[in-house]
Amino acid sequence: MESQREKRHTCGTICLKYLLLLFNLLFWLAGGAVLAVGVWTLVEKSEYISLLNSSFYSASAYILIAAGVIVIMTGIIGCCATLKEMKSLLIVYLCLLLCIFLLELIAGVLAFITYQELDEELRQNLKVTMQLKYQQPGEESVTQAVDKLQQEFKCCGSHNSSDWTDSVWIQENERLVPDSCCKTPIDLCGRRDHPSNIYKVEGGCIMKLEEFILSQLYILGAVGIGVAFLQLVGMMFTCCLYQNLKDDPY
Numbered sequence: 001m002e003s004q005r006e007k008r009h010t011c012g013t014i015c016l017k018y019l020l021l022l023f024n025l026l027f028w029l030a031g032g033a034v035l036a037v038g039v040w041t042l043v044e045k046s047e048y049i050s051l052l053n054s055s056f057y058s059a060s061a062y063i064l065i066a067a068g069v070i071v072i073m074t075g076i077i078g079c080c081a082t083l084k085e086m087k088s089l090l091i092v093y094l095c096l097l098l099c100i101f102l103l104e105l106i107a108g109v110l111a112f113i114t115y116q117e118l119d120e121e122l123r124q125n126l127k128v129t130m131q132l133k134y135q136q137p138g139e140e141s142v143t144q145a146v147d148k149l150q151q152e153f154k155c156c157g158s159h160n161s162s163d164w165t166d167s168v169w170i171q172e173n174e175r176l177v178p179d180s181c182c183k184t185p186i187d188l189c190g191r192r193d194h195p196s197n198i199y200k201v202e203g204g205c206i207m208k209l210e211e212f213i214l215s216q217l218y219i220l221g222a223v224g225i226g227v228a229f230l231q232l233v234g235m236m237f238t239c240c241l242y243q244n245l246k247d248d249p250y
Contacts, residue, residue: 013085016241020082023234027075030227035068037223041216051129051145051209064220070100071227078234085245094238101231104224126206127158134178135169147180153208155201156181161193163204 042061074096081089133139134146150156156177157163164170164177175190181198182189189197201208 013241013244016237016244017082020234020237020241021079023230023237024075024078024082027078027230027234028072030230031068031071031075034064034071034223034227037219038062038064038068051126051142074100082241087242087245090238090242094235097231097235097238101228104228122206122209127163130158130163131167134167147178149205149209150178150180150199151185153205153212154199155205155208156199157204158206159204161198161200
């Protein structure tokens, strides 16, 4: 009877070990996904940072990169704890999972609050930034960001193309809008602001940029929910394995 109980105990422990190892593999993949999104945000969309007074955009990218690294390192600790069957290391692993889970909840609330502030900032500052800084000395990053924004999102002006009427650069050059407003951008194509020549999108670039930032938050939210679910499963497996393991001397 004692032998059968011991055998069942050993079998259950082995099953839990494999389940926890499988969880850690998925956790690594999730950490890699978070890290990749952070790097992509920083590398591919970094031009838009110059259009914002807030550091929210760049800070969120660095937070994602840090979170991805922490998740991957936590997964390594989990594998070591599982393979070596060290109860003390399992406790460390469980605490790390719990801390990451709580940080995700806090980050989610802060992201929602910050988005509301960022949205208001965009509405107040994007038009002024375009009019006063576009093609001005020392503002090359703003110029590049505006040109990329208008071409990538197929829009013209903050709210509409008439926003460019008060632009410092437009008033000094032979154009009605920048050449990046044109559907086929060539030199001096901004002399004509007819809908057949330039993008006339209702809501302008500000609406497109708001939609982009919101879509980024949806992606982050989906990834965060997925990682949080994995963490709950991992914490459950860790607790079960901890109970099944015999006391070790560490």
